[in-house]
Amino acid sequence: MKKNTLFLFAFYLLIACGSKEQKAEPPVEKPVINDTLPKHIGLIEFDPSIDTLSFEVCHEDFVYAHFHHKYLSIQGEKPTITNEFQERFKPSSTPENGFITIRFIVNCEGKTGRFRMIEMDENYELKTFSEELSSQIFGITKSLEGWDILDEGGTKLDYTRYLTFRIQDGKITDILP
Numbered sequence: 001m002k003k004n005t006l007f008l009f010a011f012y013l014l015i016a017c018g019s020k021e022q023k024a025e026p027p028v029e030k031p032v033i034n035d036t037l038p039k040h041i042g043l044i045e046f047d048p049s050i051d052t053l054s055f056e057v058c059h060e061d062f063v064y065a066h067f068h069h070k071y072l073s074i075q076g077e078k079p080t081i082t083n084e085f086q087e088r089f090k091p092s093s094t095p096e097n098g099f100i101t102i103r104f105i106v107n108c109e110g111k112t113g114r115f116r117m118i119e120m121d122e123n124y125e126l127k128t129f130s131e132e133l134s135s136q137i138f139g140i141t142k143s144l145e146g147w148d149i150l151d152e153g154g155t156k157l158d159y160t161r162y163l164t165f166r167i168q169d170g171k172i173t174d175i176l177p
Helices: 002-017 077-088 131-143
Strands: 098-106 112-120 150-152 155-157 159-168 171-176
Touching: 077 131, 077 171, 098 131, 112 131, 131 159
Parallel strands: none
Antiparallel strands: 098 112, 098 159, 150 155, 159 171
């Protein structure tokens, strides 16, 4: 009985797999990787055309990505950031929708620099918001102080952070993360 069951199972597998001859797919051409890629994802390299010389990272060769330490934030946590924007941000007169993300580095002294901004519509396609709106968000973000210092075993390190702003009708409706 066991032999018959095993034989039927093997026969079923043979039929299920089919005997169609499969054609070989043409080789897929792999994209060429640019030699100018950053050392790791999220690296914000110094750009003399937009970055200030007064901001220095302590360990240029390694900056932690924002997701390595979930507790790194600003003193007072998210309410500090939300309150700052509620007090200072003036909604745009243009009814704009989408997202603005600002990435930056917090150095080993808790100071910020190397700010980068990307603007997207609701479908995550690149777009440009009005100067009235984007410059306010950028300026307020740059002025935030009191960022936590990352201390790993007595060594103070640099790390990246980001803030994403959801914009609806020219108003900030949410700040992430």
